[in-house]
Amino acid sequence: MSRFRAYYDYGIVIEYGNKRFIIDPLRKPGVSFNAVLITHGHRDHVNPRALHRASPIIMSKETAAIIRARDGDYLRHIAVGPGSRLFINDVLIESFNAGHVIGSLSYVLDFGDLRVGVTGDFNVEPSIILDGAKGLDVDVLIMEATYGDPDYVFPRRHELYNELRAVVEDGVKDGIAVFMGQPLGRGQELTVLLRDYPIYVEPSIKAINNILGLRYGMVADKPPPAGSVLITGIPKDITWFVKVLRSRYGKVRITALSGMYAKQSRVTRLRQFGVDAIPLSSHSDFPGLVDFVLSSGAKLVYTVYATPQNSRGT
Numbered sequence: 001m002s003r004f005r006a007y008y009d010y011g012i013v014i015e016y017g018n019k020r021f022i023i024d025p026l027r028k029p030g031v032s033f034n035a036v037l038i039t040h041g042h043r044d045h046v047n048p049r050a051l052h053r054a055s056p057i058i059m060s061k062e063t064a065a066i067i068r069a070r071d072g073d074y075l076r077h078i079a080v081g082p083g084s085r086l087f088i089n090d091v092l093i094e095s096f097n098a099g100h101v102i103g104s105l106s107y108v109l110d111f112g113d114l115r116v117g118v119t120g121d122f123n124v125e126p127s128i129i130l131d132g133a134k135g136l137d138v139d140v141l142i143m144e145a146t147y148g149d150p151d152y153v154f155p156r157r158h159e160l161y162n163e164l165r166a167v168v169e170d171g172v173k174d175g176i177a178v179f180m181g182q183p184l185g186r187g188q189e190l191t192v193l194l195r196d197y198p199i200y201v202e203p204s205i206k207a208i209n210n211i212l213g214l215r216y217g218m219v220a221d222k223p224p225p226a227g228s229v230l231i232t233g234i235p236k237d238i239t240w241f242v243k244v245l246r247s248r249y250g251k252v253r254i255t256a257l258s259g260m261y262a263k264q265s266r267v268t269r270l271r272q273f274g275v276d277a278i279p280l281s282s283h284s285d286f287p288g289l290v291d292f293v294l295s296s297g298a299k300l301v302y303t304v305y306a307t308p309q310n311s312r313g314t
């Protein structure tokens with residue numbers, strides 16, 4: 001254990017003996033690594049411009065496809081998926097479903113006498129499109145803890161799904177129902193959940209959905225007709241967005257989706273703009289994080305990525 005070191009340097013660096021790996025680097029690495037591992041396609045975990053000369057890059061084929069569709073970057077990579085086992089310089093790299101977004105992976109680096117797990121963003125609760133993440137059997141666990149605060153306890157997903165459907169039923173009667181959330185994550189989950197309704201999907205979500213084979217819904221390249229459901233990202237100016245929708249449709253039900261809305265103070269702030277909120281998240285809630293740690297058997301746990309302070313959770 002004395003030769004082990006883990007730290008954050010625009011990416012999670014893991015060193016053991018003469019081996020060094022980096023996970024989700026956001027800057028061009030200044031030193032050499034045995035491999036670069038990418039957990040998933042969110043922009044705060046992958047920066048294609050930092051990776052053009054990096055080798056080898058390990059990620060899922062879905063993550064590579066998302067980067068290509070969204071950023072126009074093709075990165076040479078070794079494709080792995082849940083259950084993959086791969087040796088890089090005598091280190092066994094195992095990949096596991098992270099349950100966060102399509103293509104998201106957790107990794108275990110097995111150095112022979114030390115197993116180190118890196119969750120990336122993860123969710124222990126299954127959704128309509130993903131299985132939940134299972135505990136990793138490791139000595140050291142490096143775990144994201146976005147909602148690492150006891151205030152964050154999410155209702156069960158099937159309850160949130162029922163709440164969403166009720167909003168849709170009401171919203172489409174004589175107006176429009178609008179859902180705002182992360183294009184990668186909420187975009188696919190809502191598309192599949194609401195596929196039997198007349199859904200329109202904003203172009204950036206549609207591009208990701210198409211590459212992942214989710215062909216439901218029409219592309220919202222112009223304002224959809226009344227009686228539809230619109231699935232969109234989070235607009236920069238919510239006040240303006242609400243005003244435009246109100247003037248066009250009259251009746252609008254706008255709902256923001258993120259785990260941060262498990263905190264009532266954040267919901268209250270949003271209501272001032274005429275926007276409702278449902279705490280549908282791609283991350284584990286606090287009890288989920290605690291259970292995950294306990295089931296890992298880790299002797300040492302690092303947490304990374306803080307509780308979000310702004311309105312753009314990942």
Ligand SMILES: [Zn+2]
Nearest residue numbers: 040042121314
């Ligand atoms: Zn993420």
